[in-house]
Amino acid sequence: MDALRLPVLSVITWSPFVGALLIMFTARHRPRAVRLIAAVTTGVSLLLSLGIYVAYDREGAGFQFYEKVALVPPLGISYELGVDGISLLLVLLTAIIIFAGVFASWTVKVRSQEFYALLLALVTGVFGVFVSLDLFVLFLFYELAVLPMYLLIGIWGSSGEIRPRGIFAWAYRETGVGTKEYAAMKLTLYLLFGSAFILVGIFALWVHAGAGSFSYLDMETAVFAPGVQRWVFLAFYVGFGVLAGIWPLHTWSPDGHASAPTAVSMLHAGVLMKLGAYGIVRVGMGLLPEGAAELVWLVGTIACVNIVYGALSAMAQTDLKYVIAYSSVSHMGLVLLAAATLTEAGLNGSVFQMFAHGIMTGLFFALVGLVYEKAHSREIGRMGGFGRVMPGVATAFTVGGLSSLGLPATSGFVAELLTFMGAWRSEHRWWLFPAVVGTFLTAVYVLRVTKQIFWGPESPHFRHLEDARGPEWVALVLLVFVLVLFGMAPGLALGPVDTATVPLLARIVGP
C-alpha cells in the first residue's frame, strides 16, 4: 500500500460518503443508478479493507496506514487516522456488512435515493469511528453514525404492535409504544444520552492530560490520577455501553432493530453495537487502564446479566425480529464479558465475537428481511414449513443460528470458546457459568425458532413464497462464507488482533 501513496483509510472512510453525495445529486429518479453507485462505493471500501487486511504488517503491529492533518491546532484537534489489529478487523466487518446490506435492501422502493444516501453517510461515520485516532474527530464520526438512524427508522421502518400491560400500561398508551416513530425516537434519545457521557469523558481526558491534544496517541502517554480514571471510565462505560446494549439500558435495541428496515438493522446490530464495545475497549480500557482494572467487575457482572437475560427474553418473543434483536443483547453481553476478563484469550475472544456476531446478526436480519418481504409477517406462530419453499433462506438461517449457539466450524464457536477460556482464567471464574448457560439458552431459542419457521408441515398460506433472488444471494452467500471461513481458520482474524490485544492488556494488568 505504501507504494501507492494512497490515504487508504480516508478512501475507505469517505468512499460511501462520496457515494451518498453522488446519489443525491446525480441519480434522481434512477433507482438502478442509485444501487449501482451504492454497490460500487461500498465495494471500493470492501476491496480496500481487504487490501489493508492483507497488507497490515503483523510483525510491526501498532497503528498503521497512519494519516494526520491538523484541523484546529490551538485546541489540538486533528484529522488523525490509523488502524491496529482490533480496528482492522472491525473495518473489514463494516465493509462486509454494508456491502451485503446494499444488496439485501435492493428491493427498497420508497424514496430509495434518500434511503441509500443516508445509509452511506452513516457508514462513513462508522468507518470513521473505527479508524480515528483523534478523540474529537472520533466523536464527530460517532454522531454521524448515530443521527441518520432517526430518519432511516422513522421513514423506512415498520411498526409492530405491543399491547399496553402491567402497572405502567398508561405510559404505553401515551408514548405510542410499538410504532416506528416511537422506536426511532427511543433509539436516538438513548444514543444521544450516551454520547453526552462520552463527550464529557473526552473533555475530561483532554483537560487532565494537559497536553492540549485530542490525539489518542498523546493521551496514551499521559498519566491520569486514579480518581479521574475511575469516573471517566465509568462515563465511557455508560456512554458507549448504551450503544453496546448493556442492561438495563438496552431496551432501545429490540424496538429499534425490530422497526428498522433490513439494511439498517443489519448495520445497526451488526456494526453499530460493536462500535459501543469498541469504544469501551479502545478508549475506556486503552486510555484508563487503572480505572478499567478497578471496574471490570461491574462490566463483567452486567455482561453476565445481559447474556442470560437477553437469551431468556429472546426465547419469550413471538416476533422474529425481536428474537434476533434480543439475541444481539445477549451476544453483546458475551463481547463485554470477554473484554472484562482482562486476559489475552478473553480480549481476543471479545474482538472476535464483535466480528462473528456482526456477521451473524447481519445475516439474520438480512434473512428476516427476506422472509418478511415475502411472507408479510414477522409472527413466528403464523409461519411454518418454509424450508420447502425457500431452502436457500432456510440453510442460511440455520448456519447463522448454529453460529450464534456456538457450533464449531462457525465463527461463533471460536468467539465463545475464547470467552470461556478467558473467563476461567480471569479473577472472576464464576463468569464462565452464565456464559455457558447463555449458549445453551441460545441453542434452545434458535433451534425452536428454526424448527417453527422452516420445519414442520407446509402451510397452505405460504405455498407461493419464493427463495432468495439474484442480488439477495450476494448478501447471503458472502455472509455465510465469511462466517464459516473465519470459524474454520480463526487464525486469519486472530493473528492481527493478538498483536493489538497483548500490548493493550500489558497496560492494564502489566506484562
Next chain:
Amino acid sequence: MRLLVWLPLLVLALPFTSFLLLAVVAPLRRAGRVAGAVGIAAIAASLGGALLIWNEGFRHTATWAWLPGDGGPMATVGLLVDPLANAMLVLVTLVSFLVQVYSLAYLADEPAPALGRYYTYQSLFAFSMLGLVLSPGFLQMFVFWELVGLCSYLLIGYWYQRPAAARAAVKAFWITKLGDLGFIIGIVMLWAATGTFEFATLFAKAQAHALAIPALGTIMFLIYLGAVGKSAQFPLHVWLPDAMEGPTPVSALIHAATMVTAGVYMVTRAQPLFALVPDVLALIGWVGAFTALLAATMACVENDIKRVLAYSTVSQLGYMMAAAGAGAAEAGFFHLLTHGLFKALLFLGAGAVIHAVGSNDIFRMGGLFRAMPQTGLVFLVGTLALAGVPPLAGFFSKEAVLGGVWAAHMTWPFVMLALTAFLTAFYMFRVVFTAFFGPATAAGHAHEPAWAMRGPLWLLAALTVLLGLRLAAGGGEAHGPAWLAPLSVGLALAGVALAWAMYQRGALDPRRVAAAFPLSVLDALARRRYGLDALYDGLYRGFVLALSRLVGWIDRYLVDGVLNVASAWTLRGGDALRRIQSGVPQDYVFGVAFGVLFLVVWARLWMR
C-alpha cells in the same frame, strides 16, 4: 511410508471434499443418485485408506497451530493415528460405506433433491466422525463432537416436514448439548490449569505424576458429562429412542455404530486421565451398569422394532461405559467395535423389514422368515451376537466386559450387567419370535429387498461371524474367572428360552406375566420411560419457558416500563407547561411584572 503420513489426512479429506462438492455445486446435489455416487465413491476410497492404515498398524501425530496467542499457538489441530484410532477408522468408514450403499435403495423413492441433501449430510457426518476419531486433543475432539451432533440433528430431521421428526431432532440436539456444556467447561478448566488441550502433553504429565490439579476430579467429571449426553447414559439417554424418527440407515450409522459410541471412545482415549480419579471412574462404571439395566427393561416393553434396538443400543453403551469405569477400557472398546458391526446389521435388517412391511410395530409383523429368509437369517445372526451366544463376536466382547467389571470388584454393577445380559437375550428374541416366526399377519406381500440393501447385510453378518470365529480360534483370552463364560451363555439361553416360551410357544401369557406383582410396577414404569421424558418436558415447559416468559414480561413491561413512564412524564410535563403559554400578551406581562416584584422582594429580604 511417506504415503502413509498423508493417508490419514486423505481419509479425512475425501468425505469433506464430497461434502463441499455436494453443498456448493447445487446441480450435482439436486441430481440425487449422482450425489449418492459421489458420496459413496469418497467414502469407499476412505475405507480403502483406513484399511491400509489399519493393516500397517500405523502410528503418527501431527499438529498445526489453530488459535494464536499465549506466546505460541493457544490451541492446535492435527491428527493422531494410533491403534485405537485405526480400529475406529475402519469401523466408521466401513459402516458409513455400507450404510450409504444401503441408503441408495432404501431411500430410492425420495425426490432427487432430498436424496442429494441426504448424501451431503452423510458426507459431512463421515468427515466429522473421522475428525473426531483422529483428534489429538480435547479441543479438536469437541469441535468434531459438536459437528457429529449437528449431523445427527440434521439427519434425524431429514423428514423435517413431519412434526415428530422435527421435535426429535431438536430434542436430540438440546439433550446432548446439555452434556456438552459439561464437556466444554471441563476442557476449559483443564486448559486453564495446564495450558494445553493436547492428549500427548496431558498424558505425559499424568504419567509423570505432574498433573497435581486440585479440581481434577471435578474436571474429569465434567468432561465425562459430555460422554453422558453423546453416549446416551442415564439420565441423558432420553433423546436416543426419539432419534429413531430419522431414516433407518441413519439410525444404523449414527445412533448405533458410530456417533453414540463417541463418548466411549473419548473415555477410552482419555483413560490415562480418568485413571487418576478413581471416584469418577467408579461413577462411570455404576452409571454405565445402571443405564444398561434400565434401558434393557424399557426395551422389553417396546413394540416399535427400531425403538427396541435403540434401547438396546443405550443398554450396550452402558456396557461399554461400565467396562471403561472398571478400568477395562480395552474391553469396552472391543465391545464398541463388535457392537458396531452387529448393531448396524440389526438396524439395517430392521430397515429391510420396515421397508417391506411399511410399519415399525413388531406385532404387525409375523412370519417374516418365510417371506424374506435372507433378511431373517442375517437378523438372527445379529440377534445371536447381541445376545452373546458363542461363537459370535458379541459373546467375546461381552464376556470381556463382564470379566473386567468383576475383576474391578464392582459386584453390584456386575450383577446389573449380568441381569442385562439375560434381558437382552429376552427382548431381542421377543422381536425375532414375534416378527419373523409365529403366524403371518399383514406381511403377506413382504419380499426380500434390493441387492444394494442385501449386500451390506450379508457383509456385516459375515464379518460378525468371521470375527467371532477368529476370536474363538485364537482361544479367546481368558477374561475372568472360569465360571464367567458358562454364566453368560446360560443367562443368554435363559433369556431366549423365556422369550420362546412367551412369544413362540405361548406357554406363558405375556400380559399375565406383566401383571404379576413386582413386574407390574416395573412394567408400568418402563412403559412410562420411568417418567424421565415427562420430567424433561416439565423442566422445559415449567421452568425454562416459564422463566423466559417472565423475563420477557419484565423486560417489556417493567424495565422498559420505567423508561416509558419517564417518557410519559416528560410528555405530560410538557403538556402542563404548555398551558402557561396562553398566547395572550397580557399574561406574559403579568408574569414579567410579578417576576420582577418577586425578585425585588427576595433581594430585599434575603440577599443581605
Next chain:
Amino acid sequence: MSLGAYLTLAALVFAIGLFGVLTRRNAVGILLGIELMLNAVNINLVAFARFHGDVAGLVFTLFTIAITVAEVAVGLAIVIVIFRVRRTVDADRLDLLRG
C-alpha cells in the same frame, strides 16, 4: 419638593400603566398603558438628572421620547394590520402564540 415625591409619582404612573396593560382588552388601550409606563421612566430620568446635576438623564429622556413615538407608530400600525386581518383588536382573542 424632594426626590422621593418624584419617584412616588413615577411609581404611581408606572403602576397605573401596568394596570392598564394587564386589564385592557383593547389593543389600543394596551398601547396607551405602555405609553404611561414609558413616561413613568421618563419622570424618573428627569428627576434624577435634576437632583444629581447630571445632564445624561435628560439626554436619555429625549431618546426615550423619540423611541416612544416610534413605538406608538409601529404599535398602532400593527394593531391596524391585526384589525384588518382578524377584524378585532380584542387582546384575549389574539392568542395565536398559545402553546
